[in-house]
Amino acid sequence: MVDITFCRSEDRRLDRTGLHYRSMSSTWTLPDDLQAPTIVPEFPASGEPLPRHWSLCFGCGDDQPSGIQMTFVVGDGASVVGRFEVARRYQGGPGVIHGGILGTAFDEAQGMACRSVALAVVTAHLEIDFARPIPLDSTLEITAKVDGTVRRKVYTSAEARIVAGPGADPDVVVGTSRGLFLVIDQTHFEKVKSMVDAVPAAAGTAAEASSF
Numbered sequence: 001m002v003d004i005t006f007c008r009s010e011d012r013r014l015d016r017t018g019l020h021y022r023s024m025s026s027t028w029t030l031p032d033d034l035q036a037p038t039i040v041p042e043f044p045a046s047g048e049p050l051p052r053h054w055s056l057c058f059g060c061g062d063d064q065p066s067g068i069q070m071t072f073v074v075g076d077g078a079s080v081v082g083r084f085e086v087a088r089r090y091q092g093g094p095g096v097i098h099g100g101i102l103g104t105a106f107d108e109a110q111g112m113a114c115r116s117v118a119l120a121v122v123t124a125h126l127e128i129d130f131a132r133p134i135p136l137d138s139t140l141e142i143t144a145k146v147d148g149t150v151r152r153k154v155y156t157s158a159e160a161r162i163v164a165g166p167g168a169d170p171d172v173v174v175g176t177s178r179g180l181f182l183v184i185d186q187t188h189f190e191k192v193k194s195m196v197d198a199v200p201a202a203a204g205t206a207a208e209a210s211s212f
């Protein structure tokens with residue numbers, strides 16, 4: 001069964017309230033056999049911080065100075081709330097965020113939301129609507145949730161809002177994303193984990209990579 005299909009772009013603009021899409025740019029649909037998320041016991045309670053999954057991750061790692069270093073707290077149910085500062089080095093068009101950085105933030109946030117239902121996942125499919133320009137020096141908040149699962153498949157969605165700095169308005173959605181993640185086990189990174197940072201890793205680092 002094909003869960004995700006694509007079509008020609010339709011009207012993808014936000015309505016006058018800035019809160020709702022008139023329609024999405026693809027025919028992303030959730031499958032009929034979608035199961036409600038079952039939250040794993042390891043997932044922290046609502047309001048608690050959700051630790052980074054890997055110190056060298058470009059999205060959340062605090063040992064990755066070139067990364068966006070997102071931080072997370074657990075939201076309601078199978079959801080997370082992530083934040084990061086839109087640093088000037090993330091510039092795409094003049095004065096605004098590069099689209100790939102917003103994509104990174106959605107990927108990271110939706111992946112972290114998957115931790116509510118599984119230990120580890122990778123992205124299989126991600127699609128984004130860029131609704132408003134996002135100024136440099138703003139603080140972006142991404143709310144991401146698991147919509148449901150089908151076997152190893154985890155269906156997610158997310159919204160971005162500017163919550164501080166230039167353009168801040170927590171009522172306006174500046175971007176949305178939908179993504180499919182696949183639950184993986186420890187064997188997934190087996191072939192590459194000894195090459196952390198593309199060079200043979202020290203034993204301790206390789207061991208940490210084994211737990212992502």
Ligand SMILES: CCCCCCCCCCCCCC(=O)SCCNC(=O)CCNC(=O)[C@H](O)C(C)(C)COP(=O)(O)OP(=O)(O)OC[C@H]1O[C@@H](n2cnc3c(N)ncnc32)[C@H](O)[C@@H]1OP(=O)(O)O
Pocket residue numbers: 001003004053059107108109110111112115119120121122123124125151152153180182184212
């Ligand atoms: C880095 C992360 C570590 C983890 C920490 C957690 C934290 C989070 C934060 C991290 C955030 C950052 C995260 C990152 O950035 S992760 C980095 C980016 N992602 C990757 O590198 C993944 C590369 N791809 C793969 O390794 C494989 O393709 C995977 C593992 C995804 C699937 O290969 P696998 O052999 O395992 O599975 P399968 O092919 O039997 O398919 C199984 C089912 O899935 C369906 N399907 C598959 N692909 C697609 C698709 N594109 N659209 C629609 N459906 C798709 C397929 O039809 C089938 O459905 P069904 O027949 O069952 O109905």
